[in-house]
Amino acid sequence: MRVWDRVDDAAEREREAGSRQAQEAPAHPRRVLIGGVGYRWHGDASLGLIASDELAQLNWESGIEVSDLGYGALYVAQDLADAQPPYDRLILLGAVERGREPGRIYRYRWKGLLPDVNEIQARIFEAGAGVIDLDHLLVIAQFFKALPDDVVVLEVEPVDVTRGEMLSSEMAEMLPALIALACQEALAPAHNHAQPAAESDGDER
Numbered sequence: 001m002r003v004w005d006r007v008d009d010a011a012e013r014e015r016e017a018g019s020r021q022a023q024e025a026p027a028h029p030r031r032v033l034i035g036g037v038g039y040r041w042h043g044d045a046s047l048g049l050i051a052s053d054e055l056a057q058l059n060w061e062s063g064i065e066v067s068d069l070g071y072g073a074l075y076v077a078q079d080l081a082d083a084q085p086p087y088d089r090l091i092l093l094g095a096v097e098r099g100r101e102p103g104r105i106y107r108y109r110w111k112g113l114l115p116d117v118n119e120i121q122a123r124i125f126e127a128g129a130g131v132i133d134l135d136h137l138l139v140i141a142q143f144f145k146a147l148p149d150d151v152v153v154l155e156v157e158p159v160d161v162t163r164g165e166m167l168s169s170e171m172a173e174m175l176p177a178l179i180a181l182a183c184q185e186a187l188a189p190a191h192n193h194a195q196p197a198a199e200s201d202g203d204e205r
Contacts (some may be wrong), residue, residue: 011151035069044158048094073127081146094134108150
């Protein structure tokens with residue numbers, strides 16, 4: 001075998017070894033963010049933040065974070081976009097009045113469907129004026145391409161949204177179940193987007 005043939009063979013083996021190492025190298029550890037959305041001191045409407053406060057006290061494995069996301073959709077979208085490495089899954093907790101049966105947890109997977117441009121602009125304007133709203137967060141963060149592909153929303157239909165620190169008795173009883181479901185979602189394996197989310201208990205938005 002000629003010298004340059006041996007050199008070519010060695011180079012090819014190096015390329016193959018490098019390719020195998022790249023394929024076998026682990027990706028960055030999965031990052032999951034659990035975030036409560038809403039206002040504080042608004043009765044049942046504060047349930048998402050109260051739940052995230054409780055979840056933040058737990059000992060989580062590396063890569064799972066809990067945060068209060070009740071500081072405005074524009075700022076949250078910016079923080080999500082700036083996250084490095086980016087989040088792989090986002091779990092949002094909130095209490096939203098949608099005319100459903102109260103006192104239940106509604107789970108759905110965000111599908112990323114945006115409204116028309118006028119509604120998007122209206123939501124951006126309201127968020128800039130200080131309105132905190134779970135739908136604002138989803139729409140605005142999606143519009144700015146700040147959301148991970150895997151977004152799960154855990155909502156409750158509030159019973160009492162009058163101002164105050166206390167939850168209604170129905171929401172107080174539901175809080176442990178919401179926390180347990182959030183833990184389950186945080187630890188669940190990566191979502192296969194090719195499969196329908198048949199487990200959802202609510203509209204896929």
